[in-house]
Amino acid sequence: MPGPFAYIIWLVGLLCEAAVVVCALKRRAFRRYLLLNLYMASAALSELGRYKILALYGFSSKQYQYFYYYSDAILTIFLYFALCTLYVHVFSEMKAERYVKMGTLLLLAGTAIFTYAVVLQSSAKFVTHFVVELSQNLYFVGLVLTYVLWAAILKLRETRTRLIQLVLSLGVYFSLFAADYAIRNLYPQLSSVFVPIVQIFGLFLPLAWAYAFWRLPEEARLVPSRLAVIPR
Amino acid sequence: MMAAIILVCSIVFLLQFFVSYCRSLIAASIKHPLSAEVQDVTGIKNSATGDDFARVVQLLQLCPDRPEDRSGIQAIGAYFGLLGAVRASVARLIPSLRAWTETERGQCTYFAAVTLERRIAFSRDMFAQQLET
Numbered sequence: 001m002p003g004p005f006a007y008i009i010w011l012v013g014l015l016c017e018a019a020v021v022v023c024a025l026k027r028r029a030f031r032r033y034l035l036l037n038l039y040m041a042s043a044a045l046s047e048l049g050r051y052k053i054l055a056l057y058g059f060s061s062k063q064y065q066y067f068y069y070y071s072d073a074i075l076t077i078f079l080y081f082a083l084c085t086l087y088v089h090v091f092s093e094m095k096a097e098r099y100v101k102m103g104t105l106l107l108l109a110g111t112a113i114f115t116y117a118v119v120l121q122s123s124a125k126f127v128t129h130f131v132v133e134l135s136q137n138l139y140f141v142g143l144v145l146t147y148v149l150w151a152a153i154l155k156l157r158e159t160r161t162r163l164i165q166l167v168l169s170l171g172v173y174f175s176l177f178a179a180d181y182a183i184r185n186l187y188p189q190l191s192s193v194f195v196p197i198v199q200i201f202g203l204f205l206p207l208a209w210a211y212a213f214w215r216l217p218e219e220a221r222l223v224p225s226r227l228a229v230i231p232r
Numbered sequence: 233m234m235a236a237i238i239l240v241c242s243i244v245f246l247l248q249f250f251v252s253y254c255r256s257l258i259a260a261s262i263k264h265p266l267s268a269e270v271q272d273v274t275g276i277k278n279s280a281t282g283d284d285f286a287r288v289v290q291l292l293q294l295c296p297d298r299p300e301d302r303s304g305i306q307a308i309g310a311y312f313g314l315l316g317a318v319r320a321s322v323a324r325l326i327p328s329l330r331a332w333t334e335t336e337r338g339q340c341t342y343f344a345a346v347t348l349e350r351r352i353a354f355s356r357d358m359f360a361q362q363l364e365t
Binding site for chain 2: 140143146147150161164165168169171172174175176178179181182183185186204207208210211215216220222223227
């Protein structure tokens with residue numbers, strides 16, 4: 001069973017996810033960033049579901065493991081679509097919504113086919129392995145997409161502070177999880193060490209988004225070229 | 233091999249995103265003028281220096297915090313640590329990098345002072361609400 005530390009982190013995570021939705025509602029940003037908020041609401045519901053299954057069946061039960069990995073995969077796909085809505089915001093003046101949506105679906109299908117091809121060669125528990133692999137691959141695809149979006153923000157001189165912070169915090173989150181999955185693949189014996197660290201990583205995104213919604217008005221502007229590590 | 237490439241890419245991207253994110257937090261707060269009261273408490277008159285950061289953070293910890301402020305100060309704390317590591321290693325060899333880390337550390341302190349001001353205002357509001365009820 002998880003220890004008190006895991007329960008505290010779990011509770012803090014749940015509260016932070018709820019805080020994002022509350023902050024967005026209070027600042028009237030819920031509809032503008034609808035998918036981001038729906039993702040956070042689903043993440044909070046998923047946490048509650050995980051707790052319920054944990055209490056009913058126990059930590060090492062198959063039910064809990066299935067629920068954990070399947071809900072994680074669904075949430076990752078949800079986050080992937082939320083990232084694509086950030087693309088729509090950045091490219092809003094170009095009226096590129098249709099192309100972004102099409103590209104999103106094509107890339108998701110491509111990632112799923114690649115994952116299918118990899119899993120087909122190696123696994124007996126096909127569906128479960130596919131779900132776990134898809135989730136891992138989507139984290140890396142999400143990371144690359146966020147990096148491309150950040151480059152577009154710099155190139156297009158996007159100045160909306162809130163949007164910039166939402167993108168950058170998502171980039172940090174994807175990088176942390178992609179690095180975590182890579183380390184777990186390289187050193188499987190370290191997996192148990194990384195469990196509490198990953199739980200703490202998971203708090204970053206809701207905290208950063210709650211901050212962005214609460215602290216930054218939609219009208220706030222900054223010069224993005226000054227944020228780049230190498231000044232442009 | 234693939235996992236190693238993903239790990240390296242992730243770490244490089246992470247550093248880029250993290251530094252840019254922290255600088256965006258600082259940029260959003262740098263225009264906020266400090267009140268005379270916070271200037272007195274922190275000792276920051278004209279420009280903040282990195283040496284004051286620990287003291288301002290200690291003052292911050294004395295005030296009740298809000299969850300939505302927590303990520304900002306924690307991220308800036310980590311960024312300040314990263315700058316300290318750069319200052320103690322690579323920046324010793326490159327004077328321009330040393331000057332850049334000093335400026336960034338000063339801005340981290342300013343961010344902490346702005347957060348302190350917000351927390352003081354928040355505590356005052358709470359106190360006023362309690363008095364009213």
